[in-house]
Each structure stands twice: as C-alpha cells, then as structure tokens.
Amino acid sequence: MEWRDEGIILGTRKHGETSAVLEVMTRAHGRHLGLVRGGRSRKQQPVLQAGNRVELTWRARLDEHMGTFQAEPIELNAARLIDSAIAVYALQTLAAHLRLLPERDPHAALYETLAILIDHLNEAEAVGELVVRFELLVLEELGFGLDLSECAATGTVEELTYVSPKSGRAVSRSAGEPWRDKLFALPPFLQRGARQGADLKAIEDAFRLSSFFFARHVYEPRGIDVPDARGGLLMALRKFYAAQAISHGDTAA
Amino acid sequence: MSKRIAGPEIERLIQLLAKVPGLGPRSARRAALHLIKKKEQLLAPLAAAMGEAVDKVRVCSTCGNVDTSDPCMICTDPRRDPTTIIVVEDVSDLWALERAGAMNARFHVLGGTLSPLDGIGPDQLTIKQLVTRIAEGGVSEVILAVNATVEGQTTAHYLTDQLSGFDIKVTRLAHGVPVGGELDYLDEGTLSAALKSRTVF
Numbered sequence: 001m002e003w004r005d006e007g008i009i010l011g012t013r014k015h016g017e018t019s020a021v022l023e024v025m026t027r028a029h030g031r032h033l034g035l036v037r038g039g040r041s042r043k044q045q046p047v048l049q050a051g052n053r054v055e056l057t058w059r060a061r062l063d064e065h066m067g068t069f070q071a072e073p074i075e076l077n078a079a080r081l082i083d084s085a086i087a088v089y090a091l092q093t094l095a096a097h098l099r100l101l102p103e104r105d106p107h108a109a110l111y112e113t114l115a116i117l118i119d120h121l122n123e124a125e126a127v128g129e130l131v132v133r134f135e136l137l138v139l140e141e142l143g144f145g146l147d148l149s150e151c152a153a154t155g156t157v158e159e160l161t162y163v164s165p166k167s168g169r170a171v172s173r174s175a176g177e178p179w180r181d182k183l184f185a186l187p188p189f190l191q192r193g194a195r196q197g198a199d200l201k202a203i204e205d206a207f208r209l210s211s212f213f214f215a216r217h218v219y220e221p222r223g224i225d226v227p228d229a230r231g232g233l234l235m236a237l238r239k240f241y242a243a244q245a246i247s248h249g250d251t252a253a
Numbered sequence: 254m255s256k257r258i259a260g261p262e263i264e265r266l267i268q269l270l271a272k273v274p275g276l277g278p279r280s281a282r283r284a285a286l287h288l289i290k291k292k293e294q295l296l297a298p299l300a301a302a303m304g305e306a307v308d309k310v311r312v313c314s315t316c317g318n319v320d321t322s323d324p325c326m327i328c329t330d331p332r333r334d335p336t337t338i339i340v341v342e343d344v345s346d347l348w349a350l351e352r353a354g355a356m357n358a359r360f361h362v363l364g365g366t367l368s369p370l371d372g373i374g375p376d377q378l379t380i381k382q383l384v385t386r387i388a389e390g391g392v393s394e395v396i397l398a399v400n401a402t403v404e405g406q407t408t409a410h411y412l413t414d415q416l417s418g419f420d421i422k423v424t425r426l427a428h429g430v431p432v433g434g435e436l437d438y439l440d441e442g443t444l445s446a447a448l449k450s451r452t453v454f
Contacts, residue, residue: 003322009369010370011368011369013368013370013371017274017275023370045402047440049403049442050403050404051403073440076440076442077439077442078402078442079428079440079441079443079445079446080442080445081403081408081447082401082403082407082428083401083406085410085413086401088406088407088410088411091403092403092407095369096369099369101319149265172294179412226369227369228369228375228411229319229369229407230413232407232410232414235414236410236414249322
C-alpha cells in the first residue's frame with residue numbers, strides 16, 4: 001500500500017531511540033498516524049513540528065497497518081508560531097479538536113480551514129474568531145452542527161441574537177426575549193452577514209457557546225476532559241485584549 | 254526455534270543489556286561477552302556499582318534531579334546562586350547545561366513537556382513544585398531552558414502564565430544559529446528565528 005498526500009503535522013511522539021510516530025491531518029486521508037524512521041534526527045526534528053505543512057508518502061504492507069511516513073517540508077510554520085502564546089495554545093487546541101475525529105476519515109473542509117488558520121495564527125486579534133469558527137466546523141463534521149441561519153421559533157433571518165441550548169439553533173431577539181436568561185448569546189461576528197471583527201466579550205460568548213455543545217455532544221459522552229490548551233488560549237487572549245486596551249488608553253491620553 | 258548458546262543467566266544479562274539506549278541485541282551480546290571476559294576487572298565492580306546505585310539513587314524532592322542524596326548536591330551547594338532557577342525538561346538537559354558550565358544557578362527538572370498526544374498534562378509534570386519553590390521566596394529569575402519544539406514552547410508559555418503572579422523575571426533561551434552551523438544547511442524556521450532575535454554587533 002502506498003499513497004502521497006499533503007498534510008499538516010498535529011503532533012509527534014518519540015518511538016524508540018531514533019524514530020517518531022507522526023500524527024498529521026491530511027487533505028484526502030484525514031487524521032493519520034505513521035512511523036517516521038530517523039524522525040528524531042537533527043535533520044528531521046525541525047520538519048516534524050506541529051503546524052508544519054509537509055508532503056507525505058505513506059507505505060505499509062496492509063492498509064490496516066500503521067505504516068511508515070516519509071515527510072518532505074513544504075512550509076515550516078512552527079518556528080514562526082512558537083514565540084506567541086496565543087499561537088501555540090491555538091495550535092494545540094486545533095490539534096486536540098482534530099483528535100476527536102476518527103482516524104483516516106477524510107475531512108477536506110477541515111483540512112483547508114486548518115491550513116488557512118495556521119497562516120493567520122500570528123494575528124492575535126483574528127485568532128479567537130478563527131478558532132471558534134473552526135470549533136463550529138468540527139462540531140458540524142462530527143454531526144452536531146449548530147444552525148445559525150434562521151430563528152428556530154419564527155423562521156426569520158433578521159436580528160438573530162440568541163442560540164437555544166436545547167436545539168442548537170439561532171433564536172431572534174423578539175422570540176428569545178422571554179427566555180433570555182436560559183439562552184446563549186449569539187456573538188455578533190457569528191451573526192448572518194456580520195462584517196465587524198470580534199471583541200473579547202464576543203469571543204468569550206462564542207467560546208462559552210461552543211464549549212457547551214462540545215461538552216454535551218462530545219466530551220461528556222466520551223468521558224474526556226476539555227483540552228488544557230483551550231483554557232490557556234482564552235487566558236492568553238484575555239491578556240492580549242487587556243494589553244491592547246491599555247495601549248489604546250495610552251494613545252487616547 | 255533458535256538454539257541457545259549460553260546459560261539462562263548469560264541470556265538474561267544479554268536481554269537486559271539490549272534494553273539500554275544505544276545497544277541492540279547484537280551489541281548487547283558483544284558487551285556481555287566483554288564483561289564476562291573481564292569478570293574481575295569490570296563485571297564485578299559494575300555489578301557492585303549498580304547495586305549501590307539501586308540502593309542510594311533517589312529523586313531530589315526539591316528540584317527533581319537524580320542523586321544519591323535528597324536534597325541533591327546542586328540544591329545544597331552554597332556556592333550556587335539561589336536567586337536563579339533554570340527550568341529543564343529532563344535530567345539529561347540538566348547534565349548538558351552543567352557540562353557547559355555557563356551558569357552557577359540552581360535547577361528545576363520538569364520531567365517532560367506538555368504533550369496531549371502522550372497524555373501528559375500539567376499534573377504529570379513538576380509544575381506545582383516549581384510554583385511552590387518560587388512562592389517560598391528568594392528567587393528573582395527563572396530561566397526556561399526547554400527545547401525549541403512546539404511542545405517545549407507550549408510548556409514554556411504555560412509556565413510563564415503560572416509564574417505571572419510573582420515578582421520575578423522569566424527568561425528563555427535564545428533560538429538561532431548553532432556554533433559551527435552553516436546557514437546553507439539550516440532550516441528556514443531556525444533562520445527566521447535567528448534573524449528575528451538578531452543583536453547589535
């Protein structure tokens with residue numbers, strides 16, 4: 001068995017003294033693991049870092065074997081990202097979400113989104129919004145997508161400001177008003193036709209929203225915990241926005 | 254089934270030696286034969302040294318280093334600067350920095366890095382012990398000497414968050430061109446990191 005594909009590295013695990021088990025998200029073969037012989041060498045280690053885009057050749061005698069990878073670098077993103085706390089936490093969060101998918105199950109849309117996201121992980125003001133959109137896409141690919149296109153109660157597409165925790169569907173301002181305490185706020189950047197960027201409150205609302213549905217549909221049934229990196233990402237984003245607010249205050253003064 | 258060429262004691266010695274890093278079954282066989290040939294000069298002292306190590310080696314409850322005393326020699330050395338702690342992933346990193354002899358500071362061994370793929374979270378590392386050490390006071394700088402890998406740097410960022418409440422300086426090792434490194438052979442990531450952290454010459 002042999003195939004060639006492009007992939008983004010999600011993580012590596014030491015194997016023996018010289019090899020590594022590589023976990024990649026590929027375009028056509030989904031999340032895939034394979035052994036890289038000599039993967040712990042000085043030459044290979046910089047290539048086999050999470051976030052790097054590589055050209056992969058996978059070989060195995062039988063399809064069900066783990067097989068071996070040969071990885072050639074296409075884009076070495078890791079060195080660009082490791083200085084930023086937001087970028088590394090986001091990268092680990094994305095990888096943790098992708099680990100929820102079954103192995104070798106192709107998700108081309110997630111791969112493309114992941115590639116775009118990694119290109120923008122250095123832009124701190126965009127990361128929160130991008131990660132939330134990615135989380136909603138992962139939920140959708142797992143079969144638990146939210147429907148934020150129209151009001152669950154009235155069918156209107158205007159003024160969608162809430163999300164029902166029960167159905168995962170959007171609710172308009174007027175229909176949701178009596179139950180506002182029980183509904184999630186739909187952050188403005190996730191509303192239909194939204195053009196404005198996300199502020200910290202909108203990001204926190206969005207994280208709360210996706211957390212709830214991840215916990216209900218994925219973490220609780222599988223008995224797993226929320227990835228630590230996600231908490232770290234939120235904390236790093238709070239620090240970033242706080243620093244930004246101080247610098248804006250200084251400029252205004 | 255292959256024929257046995259030696260008694261079970263020798264076979265067991267070979268099997269155990271083959272588990273040592275750097276040795277495979279073939280080299281373990283050679284090493285075992287060499288030890289047996291030099292029974293009095295090498296095998297007996299080695300066995301005695303190993304027995305003594307088994308009895309005496311322990312992990313330092315302060316820094317996580319391995320030594321025959323607890324606290325270890327590094328932690329009890331009065332000539333070391335107690336205000337600086339170098340945080341390393343593993344004891345091998347501590348030994349590497351000690352070989353370099355560049356700083357006369359104290360250490361803290363984390364016992365690995367945060368690695369979701371290996372199921373290693375903050376509770377599996379000695380992060381709480383480090384925070385307790387800092388909270389006890391007397392430390393002014395923590396140097397994060399973790400590997401320049403994504404896992405290593407995630408751990409470094411996590412540690413920085415954990416230590417943000419203390420009035421201490423948190424620094425990390427520089428990333429860039431190694432001594433003897435030729436630019437032509439370096440990966441793009443290292444080159445861009447080196448350019449980003451360039452210094453006035």
